[in-house]
Amino acid sequence: MAGSVNIRDVAAMAGVSVATVSRTLKNPDLVRPETREAVLRCVAALGFVPNAQARHFRRQATDTVILLVRDISNPFYLDVFKGVEDVASSAGYKVLMGDARSDPARVHHYIDMVRERHADGLILMTGSMPVELEDAGLPPMVVALEYLPTRKLPTVLIDNEGAAAMATRHLLGLGHTAIAHLSGPVPEVMSVARVAGWRQALTEAGAPPDERLEVRGDYSLASGEAAVDELHARGVPFTAIFASNDEMAVGAINRLRARGAKVPDDVSIVGFDDTIFAVACNPPLTTVRQPQREIGVEVMRLMIERLAGRLAPDATLVMPTELVVRSSTAPAKPDGRAAAGQR
Structure with a gap:
């Protein structure tokens, strides 16, 4: 037509x-x-x-797309990059990976790179956008996993709330009711959704969430360690932890072990993402698996459609998740004793 x-x-x-x-x-x-x-x-x-x-863009096109991530050291993004690269290379595009470091100024910098035609489009995986840009005209962009409620942008995401509820229900099914949650930065939408899923599952099970068992982190190993210290400082017993990503879960395991607690004998732990951290830690981590490479494949396909002008501004694709049960979770002790809170 x-x-x-x-x-x-x-x-x-x-x-x-x-x-x-x-x-x-x-x-x-x-x-x-x-x-x-x-x-x-x-x-x-x-x-x-x-x-x-069309002639203008053929002259100006760089055949380059930027994948901008929250923290380039997180292995989660490497598998996403593989999927992006597979599709990009077959379509004649190059991919540059940018590190936002949770810094709005760096997000601004990469958006300006696309505006100035140093790249054709930007795949955003940073969780937020500088406020001053939200009402401004944006260059070709696609958002992966961390949708922006104030903008209508093509998005590939998962059901964060449903996945968090699934992880929490796994722990509830093992008899745990004193379940702590290590969240990501709030008010980022993804973090808020996972907190909501944790609360929803507990409430539905008749075990209303104790707000003192929610500790905010930043998805880093260190914040998982610090969260365990904070939980102990609050003095509220717990027998299980649901962490918003694998790095925080592994940090929590390390800190619990340093305090003399055993995982899963004393505390069961569930992570989120299913990165290399999940299989490399001891014990191997029960976690929510995101299809990382497939997410990369789909987000790059959307970007190609966006650059061709064939994509609606609010196109959305929801990817599936699944719970991978390994050795970091076990049934709660028969007497219900919250061992972690007593150490």
């Missing part, structure tokens, strides 16, 4: 002037967000690609 569609068709469908459509395509930052999104939806629906714009 694209060959028979012209700019007047887009304008008529969107209910705007031809000049507004032209401005949206050439200078999107100058168009109100709601108008811009309406025009781009019509462009995608009609398959419209203006000849001049």
Whole structure:
């Protein structure tokens, strides 16, 4: 259909002037967000690609996409990168990996790189966006796993709340009710959703969550260790921990062992992600598996569609998760004694 569609068709469908459509395509930052999104939806629906714009982008294209992650040292992102790279290379794209380091200024820097045509698009895996950018025109972007509720952007994600509830129910099924949760940074949407899943599962089981058993971390090994110290300082007994990622879970195991507690004899632990940390630690970690490489594959496919103008602004793909049961969880002690809180 694209060959028979012209700019007047887009304008008529969107209910705007031809000049507004032209401005949206050439200078999107100058168009109100709601108008811009309406025009781009019509462009995608009609398959419209203006000849001049197509020539412009062929001249300017870098054939490079940036994958911007929260923390490049986290092995979770390496498997995602493999999936992105597999699809990108077969489509003639190069992939650069950027490290946001949870710093809004660095996110701003990489977005500017795309705006200045040093790359064609940006895959965002940082959990947040600088506030000053949320209402500004954005370059071609796709979000992976850590959706941004204030923006309509193509997104690949998982059901974080459902997965967290699944992990908590596993511990409940083993007889644990005093279950601590090591969360990620709040108010990041992903962290909030996993906290909600933990609370939901406990509430449904008739074991209302004790807020003193929720400790916030930053997804690092060190924050998992610090969380165990904080739980002990609060003096609230617990027999199990659900951590928001594998690194924090392993940090918690290390700290519990240093305090003389055994996993899973004294404390059962569940992580999240199923990274190399999960299989390399002692004992091997029960965890929620995310399909990391497949996430990379799908997010790069969305990016290619986005760059071709064939993708709706709010396209969303939900990926499956599963619980992988290993050796870090065991039935609660028959007497219900919360050993960890007594050490």
